[in-house]
Amino acid sequence: MAKRRTYVFIAGGVMSGVGKGVASASLGAILKSRGLKVTAVKIDPYINVDAGTMNPVEHGEVFVTRDGDETDQDIGNYERFLDEDILKVNYMTTGRVYLSVIQRERSLGYGGKTVEVVPHVPQEVISRIQSAAKHHDADVTIIEIGGTVGEYQNVLFLEAARMMKIATPGDVLVGLVSYFPVPSAIGEMKTKPTQYAVRTLNSAGIQPDFIIGRSTHPIDEPRKKKLAVQCSVGQDDIISAPDMRSVYEVPLVMEQEGLAVQVIKKLKLRAQKPDLKSWKKLVSSIEHSQKPIRIGIVGKYSASGDFNLTDAYISVLESVKHAAWSIGRKPEIIWVDAGTLEQPKFRSQNTKVLGKLDGILVPGGFGSRGVEGKILAAKYAREHKVPYLGLCYGMQLACVEFARNVLHLKGAHTTEIDPLTSHPIIHLMNEQEEKMKNKTYGGSMRLGSYICRLKSESMARKLYGESAIEERHRHRYEFNPDYRKALEAKGMIITGESPDGTLAEIVELQKHPFFIGTQAHPEFLSRPFKPHPLFLGFLKAAAKR
Numbered sequence: 001m002a003k004r005r006t007y008v009f010i011a012g013g014v015m016s017g018v019g020k021g022v023a024s025a026s027l028g029a030i031l032k033s034r035g036l037k038v039t040a041v042k043i044d045p046y047i048n049v050d051a052g053t054m055n056p057v058e059h060g061e062v063f064v065t066r067d068g069d070e071t072d073q074d075i076g077n078y079e080r081f082l083d084e085d086i087l088k089v090n091y092m093t094t095g096r097v098y099l100s101v102i103q104r105e106r107s108l109g110y111g112g113k114t115v116e117v118v119p120h121v122p123q124e125v126i127s128r129i130q131s132a133a134k135h136h137d138a139d140v141t142i143i144e145i146g147g148t149v150g151e152y153q154n155v156l157f158l159e160a161a162r163m164m165k166i167a168t169p170g171d172v173l174v175g176l177v178s179y180f181p182v183p184s185a186i187g188e189m190k191t192k193p194t195q196y197a198v199r200t201l202n203s204a205g206i207q208p209d210f211i212i213g214r215s216t217h218p219i220d221e222p223r224k225k226k227l228a229v230q231c232s233v234g235q236d237d238i239i240s241a242p243d244m245r246s247v248y249e250v251p252l253v254m255e256q257e258g259l260a261v262q263v264i265k266k267l268k269l270r271a272q273k274p275d276l277k278s279w280k281k282l283v284s285s286i287e288h289s290q291k292p293i294r295i296g297i298v299g300k301y302s303a304s305g306d307f308n309l310t311d312a313y314i315s316v317l318e319s320v321k322h323a324a325w326s327i328g329r330k331p332e333i334i335w336v337d338a339g340t341l342e343q344p345k346f347r348s349q350n351t352k353v354l355g356k357l358d359g360i361l362v363p364g365g366f367g368s369r370g371v372e373g374k375i376l377a378a379k380y381a382r383e384h385k386v387p388y389l390g391l392c393y394g395m396q397l398a399c400v401e402f403a404r405n406v407l408h409l410k411g412a413h414t415t416e417i418d419p420l421t422s423h424p425i426i427h428l429m430n431e432q433e434e435k436m437k438n439k440t441y442g443g444s445m446r447l448g449s450y451i452c453r454l455k456s457e458s459m460a461r462k463l464y465g466e467s468a469i470e471e472r473h474r475h476r477y478e479f480n481p482d483y484r485k486a487l488e489a490k491g492m493i494i495t496g497e498s499p500d501g502t503l504a505e506i507v508e509l510q511k512h513p514f515f516i517g518t519q520a521h522p523e524f525l526s527r528p529f530k531p532h533p534l535f536l537g538f539l540k541a542a543a544k545r
């Protein structure tokens with residue numbers, strides 16, 4: 001007999017950005033803690049086929065899966081909270097759904113039928129959700145519908161939820177994550193916006209099974225009572241989820257509010273007693289990490305202030321936190337704007353900023369803005385022996401810096417910025433060159449997991465504790481092997497390379513407490529219970545300062 005599969009849709013009410021992703025991931029975590037197999041699907045309403053072509057200022061981080069999909073940052077939340085790999089099958093966008101419907105139509109896949117928006121588009125959505133559930137052999141699949149109810153763009157996804165619920169009512173739940181404002185002038189929590197959101201959901205033919213209430217404050221009894229009556233939801237099905245100091249407290253809050261118990265009861269699932277020991281340990285280690293450690297992240301995307309910045313680098317930020325907490329230190333992140341850093345008039349002021357850091361991290365990036373600032377940061381770290389971790393662009397630019405200032409190769413650069421440089425330290429391989437000529441930009445970088453061989457007696461080898469590792473990638477440019485000998489002769493060693501020896505994956509500086517650049521994105525592999533070895537090594541070195 002086929003295994004029974006159940007589904008929990010999560011929709012958003014009132015406004016975006018209230019933490020649907022963390023709520024979905026937390027529900028997954030507390031269900032998983034009961035021995036259930038859980039996976040999570042994200043649906044994004046935009047036309048882009050993936051998140052790879054979007055500006056991070058608009059969209060936040062592009063999270064890369066093991067199998068090379070460029071997805072939304074919520075997939076990162078699922079991986080961190082569920083401690084499971086989430087794959088391409090778990091992600092869809094409006095563009096991706098329509099593309100497959102149209103391709104299927106073109107190959108006569110609908111057998112001569114008129115192909116219509118309804119039901120064929122929601123049917124495609126459903127079949128994708130079912131594939132993800134099957135692929136992961138999940139008892140429960142959580143499906144987060146991007147955006148907010150009432151938006152034109154996610155109507156077809158709500159329709160998919162409705163159709164699934166009608167077909168197998170006992171196996172499908174819909175939860176609404178909604179926002180409860182506490183306007184300062186009124187000084188009282190208001191439930192009306194959520195009542196409207198539920199009405200909107202009702203008009204799409206859906207009655208929510210539970211409501212998760214996001215707010216600055218907990219939802220009190222009188223409001224839960226009122227909402228229950230107004231929205232036809234049981235009082236036990238209104239889950240209070242106030243702001244927490246750390247997102248990793250959310251699973252415990254939801255457990256306390258009885259969310260998992262209600263979901264299990266409604267879906268009639270057979271589950272074990274919850275084991276939340278590791279979550280409790282994590283939260284207590286966060287609370288006990290008091291002594292600050294100052295890590296500077298030299299990036300850009302700060303155009304609309306700090307808010308976008310943190311979103312564009314969320315996995316990097318989380319990785320720093322995981323490693324810091326694991327050594328009992330409180331991470332203090334200093335956002336250093338690479339664009340400001342490179343302006344000569346700010347230079348002395350900026351070196352002062354860098355001088356106060358325990359560690360300098362240059363994350364991934366694209367394009368010319370801030371490049372010289374990042375190179376400056378790498379130079380500062382090299383010369384002043386400040387622990388340095390370079391991720392992707394941060395590795396490439398550290399090589400450029402070394403070539404310019406140690407090998408004295410004037411004008412050395414990456415061809416991404418200076419295509420005519422006389423010293424192309426970082427360049428495009430032929431295959432990528434072709435893609436660029438044909439304007440094949442979408443989903444065409446080196447993406448996903450690649451094996452890397454580590455040199456014995458290297459720092460990387462010591463940190464990873466293995467001779468071959470796998471890391472996720474997202475870049476077009478590569479280190480130019482013509483310069484390998486020169487770099488190594490002066491102390492910048494390639495300590496990680498592709499199995500065939502053609503690609504440089506990790507570089508290390510000798511005679512430095514910690515200076516590592518990796519062509520990969522280790523931030524996609526760090527988990528709260530398993531900090532990433534490179535981040536851990538970096539934080540330990542920073543802690544020694």
Ligand code: GLN
Pocket residue numbers: 363364365366367391392393394396416474475476477478
């Ligand atoms: N822009 C660089 C490249 O495409 C680095 C990319 C990145 O940091 N993710 O190779």
